[in-house]
Amino acid sequence: MTYHVRDLGLALLGRQKIDWAFREMPVLREIATRWRTSRPLRGIRVGACLHVTAETAVLAITLKEGGAEVFLCASNPLSTQDDVAAALVQDFGIAVFALRGEDRTTYYDHIERVLDAQPHITMDDGADLISTAHKRGGATLSGILGGTEETTTGVIRLRSLAQSGQLAYPVIAVNDADTKHMFDNRYGTGQSTIEGILRATHLLLAGKRFVVVGYGWCGRGIALRARGMGARVAVVEVHPVRALEALMDGHEVMSMSEAASWGEVFVTATGNVAVIRKEHFLLMKDGAVLANAGHFNVEIDIEGLEELSVAKRVVRPMVEEYTLRDGKKLYLLGEGRLVNLACAEGHPSSVMDMSFANQALSVAYLVQHASNLERRVYRVPQEIDEEVARLKLSALGVQLEEMTPRQRAYLTSWQEGT
Numbered sequence: 001m002t003y004h005v006r007d008l009g010l011a012l013l014g015r016q017k018i019d020w021a022f023r024e025m026p027v028l029r030e031i032a033t034r035w036r037t038s039r040p041l042r043g044i045r046v047g048a049c050l051h052v053t054a055e056t057a058v059l060a061i062t063l064k065e066g067g068a069e070v071f072l073c074a075s076n077p078l079s080t081q082d083d084v085a086a087a088l089v090q091d092f093g094i095a096v097f098a099l100r101g102e103d104r105t106t107y108y109d110h111i112e113r114v115l116d117a118q119p120h121i122t123m124d125d126g127a128d129l130i131s132t133a134h135k136r137g138g139a140t141l142s143g144i145l146g147g148t149e150e151t152t153t154g155v156i157r158l159r160s161l162a163q164s165g166q167l168a169y170p171v172i173a174v175n176d177a178d179t180k181h182m183f184d185n186r187y188g189t190g191q192s193t194i195e196g197i198l199r200a201t202h203l204l205l206a207g208k209r210f211v212v213v214g215y216g217w218c219g220r221g222i223a224l225r226a227r228g229m230g231a232r233v234a235v236v237e238v239h240p241v242r243a244l245e246a247l248m249d250g251h252e253v254m255s256m257s258e259a260a261s262w263g264e265v266f267v268t269a270t271g272n273v274a275v276i277r278k279e280h281f282l283l284m285k286d287g288a289v290l291a292n293a294g295h296f297n298v299e300i301d302i303e304g305l306e307e308l309s310v311a312k313r314v315v316r317p318m319v320e321e322y323t324l325r326d327g328k329k330l331y332l333l334g335e336g337r338l339v340n341l342a343c344a345e346g347h348p349s350s351v352m353d354m355s356f357a358n359q360a361l362s363v364a365y366l367v368q369h370a371s372n373l374e375r376r377v378y379r380v381p382q383e384i385d386e387e388v389a390r391l392k393l394s395a396l397g398v399q400l401e402e403m404t405p406r407q408r409a410y411l412t413s414w415q416e417g418t
Contacts, residue, residue, distance in 0.1 A: 003089045004097045004110065006082035014054075014087030018061075021054035024349035026395035027357040027388060028062050035066035040364045042067030047119030049111060049129035050150070051079035051341055052098040055352035057087065060094050062360050071117040073110035074098035075125035076295075078334060079341035108132065115140055121363050122147035126295045127154035134161070134168060146366035146373065147171040148359055152185070152216065153271040153295035155377065162376045170373035172362040174355065177380035179388040181217045184355040188347030190221025192340035193267060193293045194229060200318045200333045200343040201289060203265070206230030211263035213256065214270035215242040218293055222267055223251055234259050236275075256280055265289045267339070268299035278304040286328045291339040300336045318343045357388045 022029065035041070046068045050056045060070045072094060074080045080100040088094040095117070097110035111132050122129050122144060130147055133140050146169050149155050155173045162171075174180055197203070210231035212223045223233045223246070235246035236256050247253045254262065256276065260283035268275050271294050278301060292299045306312070311323040320332045334342030346352075361384045366373075393400065403411075410416055 001089070001093060001095050002113070003095050004099065004113070005085040005089055006099050008086045008090050010083035011086040011090040014057075014081065014083035014085065015091050017054040017081065017084055018057045018087055021058050021349040025055065025058050025353035025356070027353045027391045028058050028360065030391055030395070031357060031360055032062040032065040035062070039067035041367060044068045044121060044363075044367055045117055045119045046070050046121045046123060046363060047114040047117060047129060048072045048123040049075045049114065050123065050125045051075055051346060052085050052088075052096065053079065053081050053341070053346050054084050055346070055349050055356065057084050057092075058349075059356040059359060060088060061092055062356075063363065064092065064094065066360070066364065068121075068363075069117075071095045071114045071119060072098065073114045073129075074102070074107065075128060076338055076341060077102045077104075077107050078337045079346065081345070118143050120145050121366055123150075123359060123363065124148065124154050125150040127151075127157040130154075130158065130171065131161075134166065141168045144169050145370040148174050148362045148366070149377075150174050150180075150355065150359065151295050152181075152218070156271060158377050167375050167377070169375055170366070170370055170378060171376075172366065172378050172380055174358045174362055174380055177358045177385045177388070179354045179385050179392070180358050180380075184347060184351050185217035186221035186224075188221070188351040188355075189218040189269070189293055189340065190223075190225040192344055192347045193218075193222050193269075193291070194225045195345075196339040196341070196343035197265065197267070197289070197291055197333065200291075200316065200339070201331070203289070205265070208232065209234065209262055209264045211236060211254075211259045211266045212251075213259075213266065213268045213275050213299070214272075214294070215239075215246045216269065216271075218269040220249075222269060222293060223249070226265075226267075227251070231265070234262060257283065260284050263288065265291070267291045267293050269293040270299055271295065273298045274301045274304075275299050277301045278308060281305055281308055281324070281330060284328070284330060287331070289331045289333065290336075291333040292336050293339055295338065297336040300332070302332070302336045305330065305332065354388050354392055357391065358384060361387065 080098040085096045097113045161167045208231045210226040213236040215237045234252035237243040260280040309322040315321045322330045
């Protein structure tokens with residue numbers, strides 16, 4: 001088995017993290033138990049480009065229990081937990097290519113190593129694996145049955161690829177599952193983003209002017225948690241319905257230019273490029289903190305910040321101080337990459353349990369049905385989404401109400417009224 005990890009001597013620490021995560025992921029545990037017998041992925045090679053965390057490790061182990069051979073690389077240079085990567089190689093025999101802090105060349109080399117394994121299924125968090133496979137073309141693409149995508153950013157990229165007629169195989173948008181985006185994006189991103197900011201800065205959020213750029217599911221969660229910490233929250237949005245929702249949720253709504261001069265802590269969660277730019281940096285208060293909760297490090301215009309600055313230094317781990325020409329200082333967290341993974345440990349295991357259960361069951365669905373699917377982006381099948389929810393509720397000891405026969409008849413009839 002080939003692999004590239006920091007140090008296999010870290011495996012014991014990584015195994016401890018995996019064991020802890022495993023306790024908090026009962027849905028994946030249930031799937032793994034079923035699959036030890038049924039082995040629905042026997043003979044299947046899965047190539048995965050995901051954040052190499054303890055939670056991802058539980059997913060990889062579950063896929064292996066189902067019979068798959070798993071090849072894993074990082075979907076972000078700063079999200080890898082080196083001890084977890086070591087444990088996956090040493091204790092579970094899973095081929096991992098990931099180093100925390102790897103440079104761009106190494107990052108893409110690791111993606112190439114996963115593709116060299118000629119996977120039948122691709123599993124993405126941001127679509128870099130799929131896009132690289134499409135650039136390769138040829139035999140790499142011809143052997144792929146289908147793929148899954150975890151993030152809003154990745155789904156946007158893949159829908160663009162599909163609309164251009166160039167998507168080479170069917171992809172299931174795991175991010176579109178209700179049991180993913182309503183929980184992972186909102187509660188997971190909300191909590192882990194605040195945790196990353198606090199770990200990096202040790203700031204008191206109570207009373208701070210906190211700006212959330214983007215009010216999708218991630219932005220909603222961040223704003224909710226920031227307000228829960230006592231922050232005064234403002235939202236920047238381009239979509240009128242989301243802006244109205246933010247206003248009625250009790251937040252201020254501003255343009256980015258207004259928010260730049262108002263805010264003290266800024267978090268981007270848009271999936272778009274350069275949403276905080278040069279003109280905004282110039283308006284900000286001395287001491288403003290900048291963080292990104294979107295997938296790629298493009299939402300804050302770091303190049304523009306560099307151009308405006310006369311000095312830069314690291315003042316705390318993962319906190320860079322930029323001094324502008326007028327002496328004002330701005331603080332960038334986690335090099336502008338995902339703050340919850342660069343500065344903390346990502347989402348809690350319990351919420352990733354549902355997201356990764358969708359991943360696992362979608363992989364099994366693709367193995368069974370890919371030959372009948374068109375080359376486009378699909379939602380997670382409703383039966384998978386609902387099964388994940390049922391398994392989670394069962395694990396939490398929650399029992400659902402059941403409709404009576406008369407209630408079912410009432411809901412399917414047009415004849416009954418008042």
